[in-house]
Amino acid sequence: MVKHVLLLMTLFFSLSIFSVKGENYTGVDYEIEGAGVGAQGTYLVKVTVISKKSKVQNAQIARCAVHGVLFRGFANKELRQNQKPLAGGPASEAQHADFYKEFFAENGMSKNYVSAVNGSQKVIKSGKEYKISAIVSVNKDQLVSDLKAAGVIKGLNSAF
Amino acid sequence: MKKRMIIAILLLLPMVMFGQAKKPTIMVVPADTWCSENGYMTKSENQGKVTYIPEYERALQDHSDLYNAITKIGELMSENGFPLKDLSATIKSLNQAEAENAMLVSKTSGATLAETPYEKLMARAKADIIVELAWKINSVGPKNSVTYTLRGLDAYTNKQVAAAQGTGAASYSAEIPVLIEEAVVQNMDNFVIQLQNHFDDLLTNGREIALELRVFDNGSGASFEDEFDGMELTEVIDDWIAQNTVEHRYSLSDATENVMVFEQVRIPLYRTNGMPMDTRHFASELRKYLRKAPYNLTSKLVTKGLGKAILIIGEK
Numbered sequence: 445m446v447k448h449v450l451l452l453m454t455l456f457f458s459l460s461i462f463s464v465k466g467e468n469y470t471g472v473d474y475e476i477e478g479a480g481v482g483a484q485g486t487y488l489v490k491v492t493v494i495s496k497k498s499k500v501q502n503a504q505i506a507r508c509a510v511h512g513v514l515f516r517g518f519a520n521k522e523l524r525q526n527q528k529p530l531a532g533g534p535a536s537e538a539q540h541a542d543f544y545k546e547f548f549a550e551n552g553m554s555k556n557y558v559s560a561v562n563g564s565q566k567v568i569k570s571g572k573e574y575k576i577s578a579i580v581s582v583n584k585d586q587l588v589s590d591l592k593a594a595g596v597i598k599g600l601n602s603a604f
Numbered sequence: 605m606k607k608r609m610i611i612a613i614l615l616l617l618p619m620v621m622f623g624q625a626k627k628p629t630i631m632v633v634p635a636d637t638w639c640s641e642n643g644y645m646t647k648s649e650n651q652g653k654v655t656y657i658p659e660y661e662r663a664l665q666d667h668s669d670l671y672n673a674i675t676k677i678g679e680l681m682s683e684n685g686f687p688l689k690d691l692s693a694t695i696k697s698l699n700q701a702e703a704e705n706a707m708l709v710s711k712t713s714g715a716t717l718a719e720t721p722y723e724k725l726m727a728r729a730k731a732d733i734i735v736e737l738a739w740k741i742n743s744v745g746p747k748n749s750v751t752y753t754l755r756g757l758d759a760y761t762n763k764q765v766a767a768a769q770g771t772g773a774a775s776y777s778a779e780i781p782v783l784i785e786e787a788v789v790q791n792m793d794n795f796v797i798q799l800q801n802h803f804d805d806l807l808t809n810g811r812e813i814a815l816e817l818r819v820f821d822n823g824s825g826a827s828f829e830d831e832f833d834g835m836e837l838t839e840v841i842d843d844w845i846a847q848n849t850v851e852h853r854y855s856l857s858d859a860t861e862n863v864m865v866f867e868q869v870r871i872p873l874y875r876t877n878g879m880p881m882d883t884r885h886f887a888s889e890l891r892k893y894l895r896k897a898p899y900n901l902t903s904k905l906v907t908k909g910l911g912k913a914i915l916i917i918g919e920k
Contacts, residue, residue: 481786481789481790484789485683522773523773524770524771524772524773525790526770526794527793527794528793528794528797530793530797584793585683598800598803598804599684599685599686599800600681600684600685600686600796600799600800600803601627601684601685601686604626604627604628604803
């Protein structure tokens with residue numbers, strides 16, 4: 445009986461860990477910061493994916509960049525940047541969970557709004573994990589416009 | 605079946621056509637601090653009291669950086685689906701209208717257009733949300749940076765509804781106009797997010813307006829202390845406002861025998877028939893209520909843009 449309870453507890457524990465990691469639909473842990481002023485209509489951001497593998501697909505970095513721009517915002521003290529999340533906080537992410545789950549899926553649309561800056565990818569080993577960083581440009585004007593069209597974020601005009 | 609569909613469409617059509625809240629106008633103007641620092645203020649003296657008035661027209665004609673910054677903000681707001689009311693075009697149009705109106709006379713009697721001093725005073729560049737723009741160039745040796753401020757003020761409640769402020773990264777090589785443009789582009793999204801939050805609040809909690817009630821000094825002796833069925837007029841009006849605001853949200857900040865000032869009055873965006881509600885209509889409903897028995901009060905209604913109404917009791 446005790447064995448069964450322990451087994452169940454272990455199962456629940458592992459499930460809860462995975463659900464926290466997968467909560468942001470990108471499936472990985474990542475950090476985002478500003479990387480300077482991009483061309484008009486774009487954001488230049490540095491995304492660092494923390495992974496157990498030393499290689500991460502560009503599409504994964506792209507998904508993290510879009511997710512960060514939409515739900516986390518980014519800052520850079522040195523470059524005096526501070527950008528709020530374009531789609532609001534986690535509440536907004538949860539409100540349109542069905543849409544974002546598909547949007548951030550491997551074959552979803554999210555990666556289409558990002559272009560990588562050539563030669564910017566770096567890999568640093570930190571303990572048992574790797575920190576894979578890259579500077580990417582996010583086409584935020586198109587991203588916002590498409591999400592407005594899909595009805596998941598509001599435009600200034602939508603109330604009037 | 606087809607007939608029923610057509611009737612249903614015809615019934616729904618007016619709701620779709622008219623069932624939209626009135627869109628506030630937004631205009632960007634240089635902030636008073638910017639006008640003062642750049643020498644675009646006129647000194648005016650009235651009975652010993654000195655006031656400084658910003659000279660928007662001269663600033664726009666002389667300062668190309670200002671013109672460019674306002675144009676850039678307008679471009680970015682248009683991309684967000686919210687075109688701005690242009691300050692330069694508004695000033696030109698006001699000047700043109702003033703010149704034309706001065707020349708307009710009737711064919712039969714040669715009468716000019718009627719205009720009260722109050723109407724003359726109100727004919728100025730105005731918008732529902734005034735966005736104040738200011739920047740300052742900081743130079744340390746060969747390095748330049750821009751401190752930039754953008755502040756959106758609800759023109760009638762005087763509340764700051766959105767703002768973006770910050771100092772950009774210092775640069776050795778970038779020219780000043782480029783630094784200003786960068787500052788505009790970099791700060792615009794945060795400003796728009798706050799403006800969006802303000803509009804969301806309007807949708808949820810109703811539009812915020814200010815309502816002022818006054819009494820004409822016409823010798824009739826009418827005041828807000830007059831009693832009707834044992835209730836003072838102040839209480840009657842207070843009750844009406846409470847019953848007609850969203851979740852009874854309002855604040856009576858001043859109530860004397862001659863003045864009642866209501867602030868943070870949250871009016872619904874739509875009337876019961878689905879048509880948009882505005883300040884004038886809301887105040888007009890109160891005017892009609894006071895016109896009926898047992899009050900039988902005549903009153904004059906004056907509105908200031910979308911956000912403020914003054915109801916003057918006593919006569920038209």
